[in-house]
Amino acid sequence: xxxxxxxxxxxxxxxxxxxxxxxxxxxxxxxxxxxxxxxxxxxxxxxxxxxxxxxxxxxxxxxxxxxxxxxxxxxxxxxxxxxxxxxxxxxxxxxxxxxxxxxxxxxxxxxxxxxxxxxxxxxxxxxxxxxxxxxxxxxxxxxxxxxxxxxxxxxxxxxxxxxxxxxxxxxxxxxxxxxxxxxxxxxxxxxxxxxxxxxxxxxxxxxxxxxxxxxxxxxxxxxxxxxxxxxxxxxxxxxxxxxxxxxxxxxxxxxxxxxxxxxxxxxxxxxxxxxxxxxxxxxxxxxxxxxxxxxxxxxxxxxxxxxxxxxxxxxxxxxxxxxxxxxxxxxxxxxxxxxxxxxxxxxxxxxxxxxxxxxxxxxxxxxxxxxxxxxxxxxxxxxxxxxxxxxxxxxxxxxxxxxxxxxxxxxxxxxxxxxxxxxxxxxxxxxxxxxxxxxxxxxxxxxxxxxxxxxxxxxxxxxxxxxxxxxxxxx
Amino acid sequence: xxxxxxxxxxxxxxxxxxxxxxxxxxxxxxxxxxxxxxxxxxxxxxxxxxxxxxxxxxxxxxxxxxxxxxxxxxxxxxxxxxxxxxxxxxxxxxxxxxxxxxxxxxxxxxxxxxxxxxxxxxxxxxxxxxxxxxxxxxxxxxxxxxxxxxxxxxxxxxxxxxxxxxxxxxxxxxxxxxxxxxxxxxxxxxxxxxxxxxxxxxxxxxxxxxxxxxxxxxxxxxxxxxxxx
Ligand code: SF4
Numbered sequence: 001x002x003x004x005x006x007x008x009x010x011x012x013x014x015x016x017x018x019x020x021x022x023x024x025x026x027x028x029x030x031x032x033x034x035x036x037x038x039x040x041x042x043x044x045x046x047x048x049x050x051x052x053x054x055x056x057x058x059x060x061x062x063x064x065x066x067x068x069x070x071x072x073x074x075x076x077x078x079x080x081x082x083x084x085x086x087x088x089x090x091x092x093x094x095x096x097x098x099x100x101x102x103x104x105x106x107x108x109x110x111x112x113x114x115x116x117x118x119x120x121x122x123x124x125x126x127x128x129x130x131x132x133x134x135x136x137x138x139x140x141x142x143x144x145x146x147x148x149x150x151x152x153x154x155x156x157x158x159x160x161x162x163x164x165x166x167x168x169x170x171x172x173x174x175x176x177x178x179x180x181x182x183x184x185x186x187x188x189x190x191x192x193x194x195x196x197x198x199x200x201x202x203x204x205x206x207x208x209x210x211x212x213x214x215x216x217x218x219x220x221x222x223x224x225x226x227x228x229x230x231x232x233x234x235x236x237x238x239x240x241x242x243x244x245x246x247x248x249x250x251x252x253x254x255x256x257x258x259x260x261x262x263x264x265x266x267x268x269x270x271x272x273x274x275x276x277x278x279x280x281x282x283x284x285x286x287x288x289x290x291x292x293x294x295x296x297x298x299x300x301x302x303x304x305x306x307x308x309x310x311x312x313x314x315x316x317x318x319x320x321x322x323x324x325x326x327x328x329x330x331x332x333x334x335x336x337x338x339x340x341x342x343x344x345x346x347x348x349x350x351x352x353x354x355x356x357x358x359x360x361x362x363x364x365x366x367x368x369x370x371x372x373x374x375x376x377x378x379x380x381x382x383x384x385x386x387x388x389x390x391x392x393x394x395x396x397x398x399x400x401x402x403x404x405x406x407x408x409x410x411x412x413x414x415x416x417x418x419x420x421x422x423x424x425x426x427x428x429x430x431x432x433x434x435x436x437x438x439x440x441x442x443x444x445x446x447x448x449x450x451x452x453x454x455x456x457x458x459x460x461x462x463x464x465x466x467x468x469x470x471x472x473x474x475x
Numbered sequence: 476x477x478x479x480x481x482x483x484x485x486x487x488x489x490x491x492x493x494x495x496x497x498x499x500x501x502x503x504x505x506x507x508x509x510x511x512x513x514x515x516x517x518x519x520x521x522x523x524x525x526x527x528x529x530x531x532x533x534x535x536x537x538x539x540x541x542x543x544x545x546x547x548x549x550x551x552x553x554x555x556x557x558x559x560x561x562x563x564x565x566x567x568x569x570x571x572x573x574x575x576x577x578x579x580x581x582x583x584x585x586x587x588x589x590x591x592x593x594x595x596x597x598x599x600x601x602x603x604x605x606x607x608x609x610x611x612x613x614x615x616x617x618x619x620x621x622x623x624x625x626x627x628x629x630x631x632x633x634x635x636x637x638x639x640x641x642x643x644x645x646x647x648x649x650x651x652x653x654x655x656x657x658x659x660x661x662x663x664x665x666x667x668x669x670x671x672x673x674x675x676x677x678x679x680x681x682x683x684x685x686x687x688x689x690x691x692x693x694x695x696x697x698x699x700x701x702x703x704x
Pocket of ligand 1 (some may be wrong): 263313314315316317318319320321343370373374375376377378
């Protein structure tokens with residue numbers, strides 16, 4: 001997709017004024033946060049599992065070439081085919097070729113963030129092949145011509161009335177007076193509408209949560225069962241996955257799967273976890289005749305050996321965005337590209353460039369909740385800081401910020417002046433905010449205080465407090 | 476070798492600051508792949524067999540599967556017929572052509588229409604055999620074969636799984652051990668935990684999104700060991 005991350009500031013402003021969006025995002029606490037906390041409380045080994053998950057991925061990334069080669073060898077051995085795609089264009093072309101060779105007219109799709117990343121639907125449609133999203137959330141946003149706003153709940157920005165509106169508008173063969181006033185009726189209607197599409201599709205395209213080097217298997221994790229119907233019914237199954245999805249063994253995937261659903265939806269395990277290995281076997285009564293795996297790089301290999309390498313451990317559980325105060329205020333669309341939230345801020349500059357995504361690492365309060373819930377222990381705030389530093393070096397940050405930081409650095413190297421300056425500022429701000437303990441506006445920092453209040457200093461500086469603390473302790 | 480392949484592998488090696496993996500490092504990778512080791516196993520399933528079965532039942536029913544225990548294979552036809560009658564569903568099933576279901580005397584229940592094969596769109600109820608059951612999360616492990624077509628697990632509205640008590644194990648790793656012992660990895664291995672569901676509209680969980688609306692497990696307490704797959 002075409003990123004609009006450069007317009008984050010405008011996007012975010014719009015989102016902050018969108019009452020319907022806030023109503024929709026309001027479901028996140030009960031829907032995600034509370035459930036996650038409850039499930040994790042039932043798994044006393046969760047912290048140790050996180051350590052192991054991190055170790056598995058670190059080991060894999062350090063030997064990524066060898067594991068990918070082994071994965072390819074196993075896919076070939078079991079009758080499938082691997083296609084290597086360094087760029088989105090090469091991935092799109094590989095998939096289009098397979099579809100065209102099969103004479104495909106319709107393609108069903110399981111939810112895949114990589115397919116979004118390479119803008120696959122647009123490419124297929126431009127070449128006369130109709131892509132049909134089958135995940136309920138993806139189906140809804142496809143009808144609306146929108147993009148997913150969350151990596152595991154693509155339609156989280158919508159309320160049910162908006163979904164009903166879209167169904168009335170698109171399912172014109174149905175009685176226009178039918179009631180569609182709850183999630184049950186909407187789910188049933190989507191189920192009925194998509195059944196025929198599943199059965200008629202020539203090709204099924206899914207993503208992969210894991211690729212298993214040991215066996216050449218691809219793994220999908222879903223709750224709806226749409227991914228399984230997508231990959232089992234058509235003659236051809238194409239898997240699209242990025243290079244970092246590989247893990248060594250079935251056991252390694254078992255460990256990370258213990259982290260995934262708990263972190264994502266707060267389930268103990270998702271309803272369906274499916275391991276697919278090659279096309280159907282002799283004697284099989286169903287399953288695809290052809291099995292293809294397209295492996296995408298798109299800038300990921302260039303992150304190896306940099307501080308952003310750690311983002312490649314991500315298992316796309318969504319926990320970081322589910323717990324992010326910024327995401328909860330502006331929603332996923334404001335981030336302007338496929339991956340929103342803290343992980344988007346940490347990885348998108350590496351995938352679409354700092355010029356495009358430079359605002360995202362700044363969209364953080366550095367509260368640290370994302371890192372504290374990330375099952376793969378990705379240090380998201382420090383990776384955002386890394387991008388900010390790159391941005392500053394390359395003079396991509398706004399002039400006021402650069403001037404302000406420059407002034408601060410100049411003063412900070414002059415301790416007496418610094419102490420005087422901060423004392424003055426603290427006293428001044430303390431007086432300004434005395435009445436409510438919060439500052440509504442800060443001169444020269446409107447971008448900050450328009451949407452959040454700065455806690456007013458109490459009138460003394462950190463250094464003064466520290467000195468008082470020290471002398472108190474010495475008494 | 477495709478050019479794309481070399482560009483990706485070359486890019487990875489460049490990022491990692493080394494050439495093609497060789498020597499000891501390659502040997503370590505080979506060793507990890509040829510003798511897959513278990514990582515940490517949660518204590519939850521360190522239980523005697525009978526309690527593992529109870530844990531499986533609790534975890535599976537917690538996620539809206541239904542489970543009925545029967546004494547032996549002879550009781551399965553009645554259990555199936557009663558499940559269907561209780562929901563006012565037609566007394567008709569499509570069963571997997573699976574030798575693991577051969578000990579079930581369907582003729583005991585003459586009004587139950589039984590056909591065998593892969594699932595078609597018109598089938599309302601599927602009956603399949605389990606490969607194993609994972610007590611840790613109430614998960615069924617269903618491996619495909621010529622006798623166990625995968626579509627039965629997803630297409631019909633109702634999915635009935637016949638599970639033998641001896642097939643209940645603790646963890647996913649136990650399940651993989653069983654599958655590995657039986658030979659080549661099956662084409663499809665489904666881990667199924669409750670019926671199909673979605674929370675995509677306002678995060679309100681609805682069952683029966685695209686897969687089965689209902690998952691019913693018939694646990695045969697005295698089925699003996701049936702082999703793993
Ligand atoms: S960064 Fe961590 S929390 Fe965020 S999606 Fe990835 S794995 Fe989940």
